[in-house]
Amino acid sequence: MTASNRAPSGQRVHVLVIGGGAAGMQAAYQASCAGARVTLVERNEKVGRKLYITGKGRCNLTNNCSADEALQNVPRNGKFLYSALRGFPPERTMALFTDLGVPLKTERGNRVFPVSDRAADVIDALYYALRRHRVELVHGRVTALLTQAGRISGVKLEDGGTLRADRVVLATGGCSYPATGSTGDGYRLCAEVGHTVVSPKPSLIPLVEEGEDCAKMQGLSLRNIEIKVRNWKNKVIYQAFGELLFTHFGLSGPVILSASAHMREFEREHYTVSVDLKPALDEKKLDERILRDFGDNPNREIGNVLGALLPRLMIPVVLSRTGIPADTRVHDVSRAQRRALLETVKRFDVSIRGPRPVEEAIITSGGVKVGEVNPSTMASKRCSGLYLAGEVLDVDAYTGGFNLQIAWATGYVAGLHAATDAAEGKDEA
Numbered sequence: 319m320t321a322s323n324r325a326p327s328g329q330r331v332h333v334l335v336i337g338g339g340a341a342g343m344q345a346a347y348q349a350s351c352a353g354a355r356v357t358l359v360e361r362n363e364k365v366g367r368k369l370y371i372t373g374k375g376r377c378n379l380t381n382n383c384s385a386d387e388a389l390q391n392v393p394r395n396g397k398f399l400y401s402a403l404r405g406f407p408p409e410r411t412m413a414l415f416t417d418l419g420v421p422l423k424t425e426r427g428n429r430v431f432p433v434s435d436r437a438a439d440v441i442d443a444l445y446y447a448l449r450r451h452r453v454e455l456v457h458g459r460v461t462a463l464l465t466q467a468g469r470i471s472g473v474k475l476e477d478g479g480t481l482r483a484d485r486v487v488l489a490t491g492g493c494s495y496p497a498t499g500s501t502g503d504g505y506r507l508c509a510e511v512g513h514t515v516v517s518p519k520p521s522l523i524p525l526v527e528e529g530e531d532c533a534k535m536q537g538l539s540l541r542n543i544e545i546k547v548r549n550w551k552n553k554v555i556y557q558a559f560g561e562l563l564f565t566h567f568g569l570s571g572p573v574i575l576s577a578s579a580h581m582r583e584f585e586r587e588h589y590t591v592s593v594d595l596k597p598a599l600d601e602k603k604l605d606e607r608i609l610r611d612f613g614d615n616p617n618r619e620i621g622n623v624l625g626a627l628l629p630r631l632m633i634p635v636v637l638s639r640t641g642i643p644a645d646t647r648v649h650d651v652s653r654a655q656r657r658a659l660l661e662t663v664k665r666f667d668v669s670i671r672g673p674r675p676v677e678e679a680i681i682t683s684g685g686v687k688v689g690e691v692n693p694s695t696m697a698s699k700r701c702s703g704l705y706l707a708g709e710v711l712d713v714d715a716y717t718g719g720f721n722l723q724i725a726w727a728t729g730y731v732a733g734l735h736a737a738t739d740a741a742e743g744k745d746e747a
Contacts, residue, residue: 331357332740334483336460338365340722341708342489343444344729350451352737361459366441377437380411381719382428392715393579398688406730418443429719463507470703485703485736492682492709493518504710512700514687516712520679522575527568528669535564535631544597547577550588556580576716584672593666605660616649623648636662681721685712696732707732
């Protein structure tokens with residue numbers, strides 16, 4: 319998994335790929351399968367650094383669904399990915415890794431993982447596939463794209479050396495998790511050759527609350543809850559069922575990460591996450607449940623009786639919101655207080671201050687404007703001979719393996735067309 323020393327300065331290849339993440343390795347592999355002489359440049363000593371941490375180290379490498387279902391999980395610029403996901407759908411991703419010797423399994427939510435639960439197996443499979451196809455791995459940081467007469471001619475490296483290429487695939491990722499090498503370099507490189515870069519923002523990221531209620535419940539995980547994200551006009555902009563986690567700063571968990579993809583305008587918007595703690599019960603049935611619990615325990619303190627309805631850590635916070643002292647005897651709870659309790663359980667609101675820092679985001683929303691890229695080939699419309707793949711593009715999806723599926727699909731298209739266009743001497747602009 320370690321990149322080699324830099325190839326001799328001036329050496330020319332058919333396809334040069336910048337970035338050794340999922341999209342970059344896929345592009346390099348597909349270009350080499352198409353017969354191109356390929357060099358892959360990675361700034362880290364090892365390829366696949368970000369893959370190591372996906373799926374909590376298990377690598378949720380795709381979602382076992384159709385291409386159309388995958389597109390339904392892309393809230394931003396999904397139409398741009400129509401051709402790529404149809405050409406390389408999740409079933410082809412699964413077949414690719416199975417053929418490379420990585421047995422797969424499908425878990426809850428159709429999430430696909432290696433049977434071994436080891437992200438390293440996915441990275442190793444790609445690495446050795448690149449080695450078998452004689453892809454040159456180069457350790458270095460690209461600081462500039464070289465052009466001649468408006469078309470790509472190679473790249474300049476940080477040490478002053480150059481690498482020449484007929485085609486270049488840029489797959490440098492976004493700017494989340496910079497320790498893995500995703501530092502936003504690709505945005506600058508693309509802007510320098512004429513691309514418009516949509517300002518990057520964090521996505522699939524935990525949320526910071528206004529207040530301290532979440533901190534009081536730190537570590538509490540809730541399953542099978544429903545959330546609704548409301549804007550300052552109280553309009554619901556996102557709704558989903560799933561799992562939520564209270565943290566010392568606010569909210570996290572799968573359903574919150576997906577919700578964050580719809581919360582992009584913190585500069586001018588205010589968002590509230592409304593949690594239905596008992597989505598399986600409508601108000602009438604919930605009231606009946608509360609009355610039954612109260613009827614069975616009329617002389618007990620309400621703080622103790624609610625243990626049958628709510629997690630222990632939530633009870634003080636819920637009672638505080640309803641204004642009911644925890645030592646109130648159940649038979650002393652008024653109808654208005656019971657109504658307040660019911661409403662709090664059905665709509666536990668958390669006012670959101672903003673997202674966590676972009677460095678903590680799973681992915682970056684924003685990037686190279688997709689209208690400046692050919693969706694059928696991933697070729698740049700601004701610089702002939704340049705192709706783009708992965709998170710550097712202004713596309714992002716929900717959790718569940720969909721973002722990696724975008725990487726595999728766009729990497730496939732970019733690598734394949736870079737190789738075939740180089741062989742045919744074709745210019746795309």
